Amino acid sequence: MKRVLLKLSGEALAGDRKDASGQAHGFDEATVQGVAKQVKAIVDEGIQVAVVIGGGNFWRGRSSKAIERTHADQIGMLATVMNCIYTSEIFRSQGMKTAIMTPFAIGAFTELFSKDKAIEALEEGKVVFFAGGTGHPYFSTDTGVVLRAIEMEADEILLAKAVDGVYDDDPRTNPAAKRYDSISIDEVVSKGLGVVDGAAAVMAKENRVPMLVFKLDGTDSIARAARGDIDGTRVTV
Numbered sequence: 001m002k003r004v005l006l007k008l009s010g011e012a013l014a015g016d017r018k019d020a021s022g023q024a025h026g027f028d029e030a031t032v033q034g035v036a037k038q039v040k041a042i043v044d045e046g047i048q049v050a051v052v053i054g055g056g057n058f059w060r061g062r063s064s065k066a067i068e069r070t071h072a073d074q075i076g077m078l079a080t081v082m083n084c085i086y087t088s089e090i091f092r093s094q095g096m097k098t099a100i101m102t103p104f105a106i107g108a109f110t111e112l113f114s115k116d117k118a119i120e121a122l123e124e125g126k127v128v129f130f131a132g133g134t135g136h137p138y139f140s141t142d143t144g145v146v147l148r149a150i151e152m153e154a155d156e157i158l159l160a161k162a163v164d165g166v167y168d169d170d171p172r173t174n175p176a177a178k179r180y181d182s183i184s185i186d187e188v189v190s191k192g193l194g195v196v197d198g199a200a201a202v203m204a205k206e207n208r209v210p211m212l213v214f215k216l217d218g219t220d221s222i223a224r225a226a227r228g229d230i231d232g233t234r235v236t237v
Contacts (some may be wrong), residue, residue, distance in 0.1 A: 004048070006050070008051065011056045012080065014057040016031065019225055033094070036094040040094045043127060049127050049226075053129070054083075055077070057083070070180075076197075078132075103132050113130070140200065154233045165181075165232035168193075182235075208236065
């Protein structure tokens with residue numbers, strides 16, 4: 001049995017929807033339906049799937065100097081909860097069973113995180129959404145992703161991004177940038193390639209959790225990555 005943790009950016013949920021400043025904003029249902037269909041395909045094959053979603057389609061609080069960092073991070077955590085509730089419902093519309101867990105209580109909206117309950121849900125065939133990050137400020141979504149992957153004893157982390165892998169420079173501004181087919185987590189850190197932040201990279205290395213980095217909007221990109229047929233970059237540990 002294979003168990004993966006899928007990381008989606010909040011911006012990815014917005015598709016082509018933009019706010020007045022040109023930033024990705026809100027939800028694009030067709031995009032999320034496409035993600036759901038891919039996840040359904042691999043769940044039906046017996047692969048266990050957990051999901052973490054960022055909150056960037058609603059909140060980028062660290063760019064605001066008017067709000068204290070702790071409270072800005074708390075707003076960001078709540079943005080991820082909204083994203084997980086929405087995406088969970090879309091997944092349910094595709095015939096999947098889901099559970100949403102947070103590290104803090106939110107009434108009847110979510111379940112309080114428990115490793116045992118999360119693994120039990122995965123083994124029952126549910127897609128488990130981990131919302132709310134770590135529950136603490138000053139920890140990035142990257143850290144939350146790796147932490148949950150370690151706790152769930154995931155075989156690998158699937159990082160669905162806006163670019164199709166890890167490059168030696170930003171391919172959006174440098175057409176000559178070269179993509180790595182495979183790269184170690186040590187090289188990612190030493191070369192400052194920004195796949196995940198430093199704390200997350202250390203955790204992934206120490207606990208030997210590999211990552212697959214690929215473009216979300218590629219054809220069946222999530223399903224292919226989960227099956228090991230990746231058009232992107234393998235980050236080894």
